[in-house]
Amino acid sequence: MATATHSRTAANLTYASASETRACGRYLAFAAMAEEEGLGQVAAMFRSIAQRRRRRAEGLQQAMCTQDGLASDQPIGGTEDNLRAAIASELHEYTDLYSGMARTARDEGLDDIAELFETLARTGRSHTGPLRRALDTLVPTGVPTGVPTGVPAGAPSGSVGFVE
Numbered sequence: 229m230a231t232a233t234h235s236r237t238a239a240n241l242t243y244a245s246a247s248e249t250r251a252c253g254r255y256l257a258f259a260a261m262a263e264e265e266g267l268g269q270v271a272a273m274f275r276s277i278a279q280r281r282r283r284r285a286e287g288l289q290q291a292m293c294t295q296d297g298l299a300s301d302q303p304i305g306g307t308e309d310n311l312r313a314a315i316a317s318e319l320h321e322y323t324d325l326y327s328g329m330a331r332t333a334r335d336e337g338l339d340d341i342a343e344l345f346e347t348l349a350r351t352g353r354s355h356t357g358p359l360r361r362a363l364d365t366l367v368p369t370g371v372p373t374g375v376p377t378g379v380p381a382g383a384p385s386g387s388v389g390f391v392e
Contacts, residue, residue: 248285
């Protein structure tokens with residue numbers, strides 16, 4: 229079976245997934261505005277479209293994860309494996325990805341964007357604790373190999389005010 233790794237198809241999957249995800253967020257913002265303007269039916273329509281766009285993004289993500297080395301080195305599997313993958317992803321996002329993006333934005337004089345990236349990092353950090361506790365519930369006998377043992381010191385236990 230051919231895989232899409234490092235192909236134009238891989239790039240297209242990545243772009244399409246990001247596009248669907250952005251569209252979902254945009255439609256949810258449209259829904260909020262319509263609701264604020266008293267247009268409940270229009271808001272419901274926007275939310276419905278957003279939900280469909282989210283499902284399309286999930287399908288694209290699934291296709292990406294079934295390809296060797298594409299998007300994630302941890303394919304979508306059972307809940308225990310998915311919890312492990314989610315913990316690893318959240319740790320990467322708040323320790324490397326978003327903090328690096330924040331530094332770049334600050335270096336470029338874009339402090340407001342840097343703050344957004346820092347908020348995303350804190351939000352990702354706040355997700356790690358609940359994910360870890362859920363994994364501990366599924367695997368109560370010791371710590372599974374290859375899974376971080378907990379949330380770093382000082383990590384918030386709840387939301388940091390970013391819409392999750």
